[in-house]
Amino acid sequence: MSAIRTVFVKEVLENLRDRRVIFSALVFGVLLAPVIFALTTTLASKRMVRDLDQPLALPVVGVMNAPNLVRFLKENGVDVIAARYTESEAMEAVRSGQRDFVLIVPQTYGQKLQGGGSAPLDFIVDTANSRTATAASRAQRLLHAYGQQLATLRLLVRGVSPEVLQPVDVRTLDIATPAGRSLLILGMMTYFCFMSMLMGGFYLAIDTTAGERERGSLEPLLSLPVPREALILGKILATAAYMSVSLLLTLIAFSIVLLFVPLESLGMSANFGPRIVLSIFAVMVTFVPVGAGLMTVVASFTRSSREAQTWLSFVMMIPMAPILVAVINNTRPSAALMAIPALSQHLLATGLMRGDPIAPLHVAMSFAATLLLGGVLIWIATRLYRRDAILG
Amino acid sequence: MIVVEDLKKRFGAVQALHGISFTAADGRITGLLGHNGAGKSTTLRILSTVIKTDAGRALVDGNDCAIQSLDVRRSLGVLPHASGLYPHFTGRENIEYYARLHGLDRRQVAEATEDLIARLALGEVADRRAKGYSQGERLKVSLARALIHRPRTVILDEPTNGLDVNAVRMLRELIRELRTSGCCVLFSSHVMQEVAALCDDIVIIAHGRVVVSGTPEQILSATGTMDLEEAFVRAADGSIA
Numbered sequence: 001m002s003a004i005r006t007v008f009v010k011e012v013l014e015n016l017r018d019r020r021v022i023f024s025a026l027v028f029g030v031l032l033a034p035v036i037f038a039l040t041t042t043l044a045s046k047r048m049v050r051d052l053d054q055p056l057a058l059p060v061v062g063v064m065n066a067p068n069l070v071r072f073l074k075e076n077g078v079d080v081i082a083a084r085y086t087e088s089e090a091m092e093a094v095r096s097g098q099r100d101f102v103l104i105v106p107q108t109y110g111q112k113l114q115g116g117g118s119a120p121l122d123f124i125v126d127t128a129n130s131r132t133a134t135a136a137s138r139a140q141r142l143l144h145a146y147g148q149q150l151a152t153l154r155l156l157v158r159g160v161s162p163e164v165l166q167p168v169d170v171r172t173l174d175i176a177t178p179a180g181r182s183l184l185i186l187g188m189m190t191y192f193c194f195m196s197m198l199m200g201g202f203y204l205a206i207d208t209t210a211g212e213r214e215r216g217s218l219e220p221l222l223s224l225p226v227p228r229e230a231l232i233l234g235k236i237l238a239t240a241a242y243m244s245v246s247l248l249l250t251l252i253a254f255s256i257v258l259l260f261v262p263l264e265s266l267g268m269s270a271n272f273g274p275r276i277v278l279s280i281f282a283v284m285v286t287f288v289p290v291g292a293g294l295m296t297v298v299a300s301f302t303r304s305s306r307e308a309q310t311w312l313s314f315v316m317m318i319p320m321a322p323i324l325v326a327v328i329n330n331t332r333p334s335a336a337l338m339a340i341p342a343l344s345q346h347l348l349a350t351g352l353m354r355g356d357p358i359a360p361l362h363v364a365m366s367f368a369a370t371l372l373l374g375g376v377l378i379w380i381a382t383r384l385y386r387r388d389a390i391l392g
Numbered sequence: 393m394i395v396v397e398d399l400k401k402r403f404g405a406v407q408a409l410h411g412i413s414f415t416a417a418d419g420r421i422t423g424l425l426g427h428n429g430a431g432k433s434t435t436l437r438i439l440s441t442v443i444k445t446d447a448g449r450a451l452v453d454g455n456d457c458a459i460q461s462l463d464v465r466r467s468l469g470v471l472p473h474a475s476g477l478y479p480h481f482t483g484r485e486n487i488e489y490y491a492r493l494h495g496l497d498r499r500q501v502a503e504a505t506e507d508l509i510a511r512l513a514l515g516e517v518a519d520r521r522a523k524g525y526s527q528g529e530r531l532k533v534s535l536a537r538a539l540i541h542r543p544r545t546v547i548l549d550e551p552t553n554g555l556d557v558n559a560v561r562m563l564r565e566l567i568r569e570l571r572t573s574g575c576c577v578l579f580s581s582h583v584m585q586e587v588a589a590l591c592d593d594i595v596i597i598a599h600g601r602v603v604v605s606g607t608p609e610q611i612l613s614a615t616g617t618m619d620l621e622e623a624f625v626r627a628a629d630g631s632i633a
Contacts, residue, residue: 006492010478017480216474220537223440223472224493225465388443 003226007234011204012241021203025242029196029250034257037192041185041261056138059083061090062105069105072146078139087122094124100132101125101139116154186353187327190346191320193250193284198291198316200246201239205295208235209390210308219391232296232385236378239292244285251277276352283348286367289374290341291319293381300384322346338365341373393418393576394439394545398448401434408434410600411448416578416593418544421571423591424580427628431600432580433473436549439578440470452545466494469543473550475534477522483533484509484518487540494541508536512566528559535566546570548579552586564590584624596627603627 015021057079063070070080083102085093090102104122112119121143125136152162203211212218221231255272298315302308322343331337333347344366351358384390394416401409409431416422426432437443439450441461450457452464477486484505491501509518512532517525522533531551539546548567552560567590570577581587587594588608595605604614604627615623 002495003493006489010481010489014478014480212476215479216472216476217478218476219437219440219442219472220470220475220490220534221493222442223465223468223470224490225462225495226493227462391437391442 003230004234004237007226007231008237008241011208011235011238015204015207015238015242018203021242024202025200025246026249028199029192029246030253033192033196033250034253037185037189037254038257038261040188055079056135056142057081058101058103058139059085059093059099060103060105061085062107062109065105065107065109069146072149073142076142076145078142087124090122090124094126097129100129101136103139103143113150186350187323187346189254189353190284190349191323191327193247193254193280193349194287194319194323194342194345195316196250197243197247197284197288198295198319201243201288201292201295202312202316204235204239204242205292206299206305206308206312208232208239208296209300209385210302210305213391214305222391228385229382232382233378236292236296236381239296240288243288243291247284247288248281251281272353279352280349283352283363283366284345286370286374287319287341287345290370290377293374293377294318296381297377297384300381300390333359333362335359335361335365338362339369341366341370344370393451393453394422394578395451396435396439396448397450399435399438399445399450400447401431401438401443401445408600409445412597412600412602413448414595414602414605416576418576419571419574420592421567421577421579421590422593422595423587424578424595424597425582425584425587425624425628426580426597427582430582430597430628432582432597433549435597436470436472436547436578436580439464439547440468440472441465442472466541467544469538469541469546471534471538471546471548471551473553475530475538477525477530477533477537479523480521482519482521483514483525483529483536486522486533487518487536490537491540496541504540504542505536508539512536512562527554528556528562531555531559531563535563543575545576546578548577550580550582552581552583584621588620596624598628 055077058073059081060070060073061083063080063082073080083090083099085102085104087104090099090104093099094101102124104124106120106122109119109121123140123143125140126132127136148165151165155162155164209218212221222228255274255277258272294315295312298311299308302311319342322340323346325331326343326346331343331347333351337347338344338361344362348358348363348366396415397413399409399412400407412431412435414422414424424432424435434443438445439452439457441457441464444458453467455463455467457464477483478489481489487505487508488501491504496504509515512535514529514532514536517529518533522530525533535551546567551563555563567577567579571592579590591608593605593607594611596603596611604611604623606614608620611623611627612618612620615626617623617626
């Protein structure tokens with residue numbers, strides 16, 4: 001027992017002096033991840049705000065052909081720009097990005113309208129351009145509304161109820177909570193948390209096996225009157241400690257960054273008070289033994305630190321795969337999914353951030369499955385440490 | 393006291409040891425001599441219990457290396473061929489770490505460390521980080537680390553490799569001191585002069601077998617030469633059986 005503590009204290013102290021370890025444990029999680037997160041969300045929200053607040057600029061060819069339409073548009077806050085294009089010129093202007101979209105009012109417009117027919121309007125837009133999509137759909141909605149207004153007038157003139165035109169009245173009830181809409185962004189956050197957790201123990205896991213062997217300090221260490229299990233357990237505990245601290249600091253950094261990110265303007269909100277941060281930490285920290293065990297096992301097979309680094313960079317992606325699938329598919333939590341480590345922490349953590357009720361069964365499943373796998377991996381690591389081949 | 397009986401060890405396709413037997417007595421310096429790859433390090437690694445023998449047995453102070461490995465390691469001080477230090481720790485911290493792992497209490501750790509720092513004349517070097525150590529400084533700290541628990545039996549694997557003259561002298565003096573205090577010292581080398589200058593008993597091994605062993609005089613008469621160097625070359629090349 002005291003040997004485990006001696007090894008643990010030594011590894012923690014020695015690695016505190018290793019700039020490389022501190023850099024990977026702190027810089028990615030505590031600085032880089034929150035900054036990347038803040039930048040992307042701020043940019044996204046800025047664009048959304050700009051699209052909604054800016055007056056819609058609509059280039060119109062043939063303004064004099066439709067004075068009423070133009071007046072309607074202006075009343076609805078559209079900045080109508082009189083433009084002179086032929087149809088092909090207009091298409092070229094949109095294609096080249098010079099204009100976001102162009103409305104063409106043909107000369108036949110007034111004539112058709114007066115005759116009670118369907119008056120043509122050409123709206124030229126590039127639907128593949130996501131930057132202009134919001135503004136374009138706003139313009140289209142206005143044009144549609146103008147058409148509806150005319151139709152209603154025509155029916156009233158003929159003594160017909162305008163409801164004839166609306167045989168079904170679709171009402172959309174949006175039940176998305178603001179926090180629910182931010183799922184993708186919150187998914188990104190749990191991903192960052194896992195990454196920084198693993199990064200925190202990355203170099204320690206390598207150091208305990210490949211690094212110690214490469215330095216030639218493993219053989220004298222193994223000839224001490226200490227069971228090898230005690231040595232490897234002390235080392236894994238130190239790795240786990242760095243991972244846990246890295247995770248906690250990352251969560252704290254996120255909770256601070258979120259104070260400055262205008263999530264509300266994106267129509268989102270995230271619960272990230274101290275209580276939630278601690279709950280998320282409690283949920284995610286159960287993954288630490290899995291990560292520490294897995295990285296140590298893989299590093300035990302490698303012959304040098306460099307080889308261990310290469311392998312571990314791949315291994316770090318494995319726990320991330322289920323999270324990516326879950327984010328893309330918008331997977332809902334279920335008891336069966338809670339048996340999958342990494343995925344279960346992701347689902348529970350996002351649930352906590354969304355403010356969903358958390359089922360105790362789910363928590364129990366997640367804890368049991370994850371800790372079991374962690375135990376198995378650590379056991380494998382101790383078995384590997386007992387082989388002759390550990391000396392390389 | 394070290395007793396080695398018919399050790400065999402195979403690594404994959406290579407049979408490293410074909411049955412090694414010898415003894416190394418207390419209060420004497422025993423040299424394990426052989427070319428690179430003869431099986432010196434493998435034998436010493438089995439004795440320090442880091443690897444297990446396939447057959448035969450090795451006893452250190454009466455404890456079997458395969459069965460009572462913790463007892464063996466308790467009475468053994470080992471300086472392996474590769475004896476790296478922790479670069480971010482000072483020499484003193486490196487030594488203290490081993491002292492704690494030997495189960496010494498806080499006071500004993502401090503005393504034993506201070507004692508060895510003085511004995512090896514490490515001085516202020518002990519409080520510098522190991523990262524910038526010279527070969528000689530590194531050896532001194534490794535030695536202090538290996539001797540921190542006052543072992544009865546000391547194993548040194550090619551300790552003089554890459555050392556300058558001063559460091560080699562220091563090492564020889566230390567080994568003689570250990571003999572005077574009644575320790576059993578076993579050290580390996582591939583340099584005959586090295587062994588001749590120091591050893592009471594010599595074990596020459598080649599291709600995983602003991603070719604000849606005994607005092608220098610016995611070896612000279614067994615090989616029929618007047619010169620130890622010549623005796624080694626003949627023995628190691630297998631021209632005598």
